[in-house]
Amino acid sequence: MKSSPVIALVGNPNAGKSSLFNQLTGLRQKTGNFPGVTVDKKSGPWSITDQLTANVVDLPGVYSIYPKSLDEQIVTDILANPAHPDYPDVAVVVVDASNLHRNLLLFTQIADLGVPVILALNMLDVARQQAKDVNAVRLAMQLGVPVVRINARTGEGIEPLKKAVLGQLRKPTLQEKLFFDPGEEAADLIADTKAQYQLGNNYLALQYVIQHDGFTFLNHQQQAGLDAIITKHQFNEPTFQAGETITRYKRIANVVAETVTDQRPADQATWTQKLDRVLLHPVWGYAIFALVLMLIFQAIFAWAQPFMDGIDTGVAWLNGRLKDSLPEGPLTDLLTDGILAGVGGILVFIPQIAFLFLLVALLEESGYMSRVMVIMDRIMRKFGLNGRSVVPLISGVACAVPAIMATRSIGTRRDRLITILVTPLMSCSARLPIYTILIALVVPNQRVLGIFNVQGLALMGLYLLGLVSALLAAYVLKLVLRSKERSFFIMELPTFKLPRWNHVALTVWESVRAFVWEAGRVILAISIVLWVLASYGPGDSMQRAEEQVRQQSQPLAADELANRIASERLEASYAGRFGHFIEPVIRPLGYDWKIGIALISSFAAREVFVGTMSTIYSIGTGDDEGVTIRERLRQERNPQTGDRMYTPALAWSLLIFYVFAMMCMSTLAATHRETKSWKWPMVQLVYMMALAYGAAFVTYHSLS
Template sequence: MKKNPIIAIVGNPNIGKSSLFNQLTGLRQKVGNFPSVTVEKKSGPWMLNDATEAVVVDLPGLYSLYPKALDERVVIDILANPSHEDYPDVVVVVADASNLKRNLLLFTQVADLGLPVVLALNMLDVARDKNLQVNAVKLAMKLGVPVVRINARVGEGLDQLKQAVVQQLESPKISVEKYYFNPAEQFPELIDEVKRTNAISNNYLALHHVQQHDIFSFVPQEKRVAYDKMIEKHGFKESGFQAAETMHRYAVIDGLVKDSVKTVAEFLVKPLWTRRLDKVLLHPFWGYAVFLAVLLVIFQAVFTFASYPMDLIDAGMASLNDWLKAKLPEGALTDLLTDGLVAGIGGVVIFIPQIAFLFFLVSLLEESGYMARVMVIMDKLMRKFGLNGRSVVPLISGVACAVPAIMAARSIGNRKERLLTILVTPLMSCSARLPIYTVLIALVVPSTAVLGFFTLQGLTLMGLYLLGLISALVSAWAIKGRVESAETGYFVMEMPTYQIPRWYHVGIAVWDSVKSFVTQAGKIIVAISIILWVLATYGPGDAISKAEETIQKEQPTLTGAEMENAVAAYKLEHSYAGHFGKFIEPAIAPLGYDWKIGIALLASFAAREVFVGTMSTIYSIGSEADEDNGTIKARMRAEINPKTGEAMYTPALAFSLLVFYVFAMMCMSTIATVKRETHGWKWPLIQLAYMTVLAYGLAFLTYQVLQ
């Protein structure tokens, strides 16, 4: 047995495959891309014994080895290529025990490739709810491979699964000894020629080379031409043969299921609540009403429950800053540490509670099975705008981050619908926008209660997210006529039953989201905060060094804290950052923004979340902190508009900024991902252009109307 064997987990979508992967690997998972493709790859270690640590690879979900979407192609590309670095030593096929007939189609295809297979029967509780009893022993005898009963939600049966995998590694049982489907019986000469000319020993693998050589990344162009000539020579009809194969397999599977699955007495099982709930949640009116209510609860909870730890963190960072300034000697290094580094870190950690609460609640919806219902009810609406139900997954994922959301669009088989989804997904408000939204809303929207638990702040936050969704749909409708496609889109999905959320998996999702925000966004925010401190501390000429002298001449009556604040503001205005801000101020003045906000806009073009950290750094440098003006919110609330003498952040300016950030494409990673997914610069540049025009135009309109 190899020291580090590769174990691939394969299965249909929504049958607990990823739950099993999480149980086996826990928090030791690694996320990357499969070689040569941009499809996300999850892998992790699994100790089989003291000397053997297997590498578990979670392959994308699919219904058969004939892929319909880009991410599904990865599976057959690996299983058909023994030289692939992720080619498995054992394949664990996870099957839904409540719908065994459909799941065994994929199992028989994988088994016919000649790979050592273990069949893991999951969702046995759902099968019991449907009055079904699966005899795993009889099924194992029929299939000729180990069959294990598991519960991926709670981790039951993992020891038995480990034993079965070790058994297959040490003494493989290959079910292909008697084919579930043998293509050589219909086309012996074609299959023989493919095997002979390509050093292939497996009949079914030879068939896939014939039928799918165009999508195999490991098949060179000259081989593809050779396969096409073989197909023409032997009169092979690809589409018809695939249909005949599927019918043959289901005929075999029927016999297997009849012998292994029995219906038990109804009084032995619990009542099935799924259908009763679906009558409400899939209703053409109440389904949407419930979805809106759920969204409102989520966004209100983000404001209500996250505010307490956020205030503690904000005050704690302000106290730390004051303590450092009091203990450390005055000088540039102390200013860099306090006004640059600590202010930048404060702009990161303060939003951890909101990120954690948001993803906790979204994970509950996914784990419970409700998110699948949202996809179904949204399909009819989506089609009016050129999308389909599968577009809901990228759009909802966009609430977390647009980069993986855009990559998730690979599950959409239709090219036009996939492209439209990619182009509009960045309009969904991602977690990077959440810090901007909550700070600006807290500044200008009162926490007035509406209907008891709900407040105006929560309603405003939900309104911004709905604005992003509505703008995404309208944009898709506007663009769809300019994207040509002869394909017909379709949406087929089997909904999972409702389940109690797996708290362990919810915890992993929250941890991953917070970790990603802190490590990825945090690095950018802190780095830019330090750069900004340098740019805001130094400037051309001797204006900064003579700041105190200049202020004393211009305003001789100022003393104490007023004098210090005036000097600090003068230094910031005449720094390099101040010059940059003044340079772009004429372009952003119609939106209500001043040169300080202009600095933050420029900085946040790298990543939106930089905005709040930038403002924290700018206002830390632009004024002297005191007990009542030490937190991020307090500094922004205390900022005065020099033209009016009133508060800078009026409702008109705040909502102008909110609208700007709803629409602006301010994320270099997203642009790079779109370029990679669309294989060129055409569509990302179109996306950048239309989102920038929308952001500027609607922010201008908002400010002028509310002013």
């Protein structure tokens, strides 16, 4: 036995595999890529005994070992290759006990590959609700492998699972006879394959024949050799696969008949089915989804506001205290006007981001998010997208990078490429700080009908605008990127469940931590660079700017003089000169050179915009250290007109710009990695920036 054996969790989508993974690994899990491919995997240590810790790998959910997408391919690529570093010493196949007939197909295929297997019977509570009873002992006798009853949501059955895993590690138990033996149907083909590739398992030899083009561990010469074997024996893959599936389901039907007792009347609907009649209705389904969205965005503003005000005031207070207590000098200015102002501009939005992830996690945990994907599939197909595109688009509300990576589940190349190109139009959490601070400036904090907050409605409108623009862009790309491939959307709807609060809390914690850590590192670096560029200028330009202010004939009050000096010095700095350099390009949108600096810096990441504005206005302000960034923006004046700088026309122009703008280098890098070309990231950058500029131009001049 290896010192650190590999335990693979395998199962159908929505069978509870990831829930079991969370139970086994807790907070010690980590995310990475499978060796040699850009498919995400989750892994983590599981302490089976005091002396033995196993590495648990959560494999992508699949219905069978015959893959239909990139993420499904990795499952067979691992299970068919004992040399793979993630090849399991034991595979725990998690099955939905309420739908054993379908789930056992994958189990029989994995068992036939010769992998030591344990069957984990999950969702037994759902089966009982459907008046089904599964006899685990009889099922173990029928299958010839250990069977363990578990509840992945609560952790029930973990101890018996540990014992079963230990038993399989010490003395592997395999079924005596293959559930489907290809040697009986194609003896010569299997014999030639086993002899040429030194294989000892008939079903593994069949996978070499059928799936060799997708196996990364076979070289070109080996793949060509398998093509020759197929030609020699005139092997018909589709016909053979169809026969295999029929044979397996016949055997499975006998197993289910012997082990499952179903006492529910055939015409009795479960409460999940009753709810689905409303939630999946062609009219009421969309109405309920719109109401859910409205409630989410209302909650983001209403619940988060007290926490935001507290953080905002606290950062401003800390900034003022540091300036009062620390000696004057460049280091104090860097700490307060640079680092604290920039990072503080992001910390204030943690409550809203946390509530967004909390509410989305509740929808996913309850099972409602799967219903959203189904009803949205009806719309997606009209715009040329695969129904599976719904998953990346919804994921894009959190972050475009993992959403683009999620397109690997889309089978056809064209649909996958279109989804990658339009996913960044969905408003991600990085845009949320920009949206909320600008909405707070120009949208009144009042209620409509005594229920709906106007600011929440405005936020919802921006998210819907992102969705509509993604669909329209997909439609245009469908016309440009022609393809004869047909796509299909198949999704099993999970039963409705009460959310697991520990899993919800874990999701929120991991999401907020990732957001703050990723954004914080970028903002810290940019804040330091920006402070240097805004605090120093070429030659003695900043000193001369200050002298010109002091030499003005009209006397100024002390506070006004300090503000004027700070503003003129900022304008004469390196950052100010760069802002003036690009100002002619952005002036038609209503933006000045200060906004230009923030636009350029936010190419690293959208959320940097707010941190940059915090830094710019901290440097460009005199003695009012206790004023928050929102108050600074409200007080900003247009130097040409003397009126408020952030008018509704300017604020909405910025909001619309950031709905469409591709201001995220990480997203471009993810697109490059997924498409293996710089062509498509450049297409993405050009069309989104052109769309952002045009839409912002129209918005500004329409509202001016």
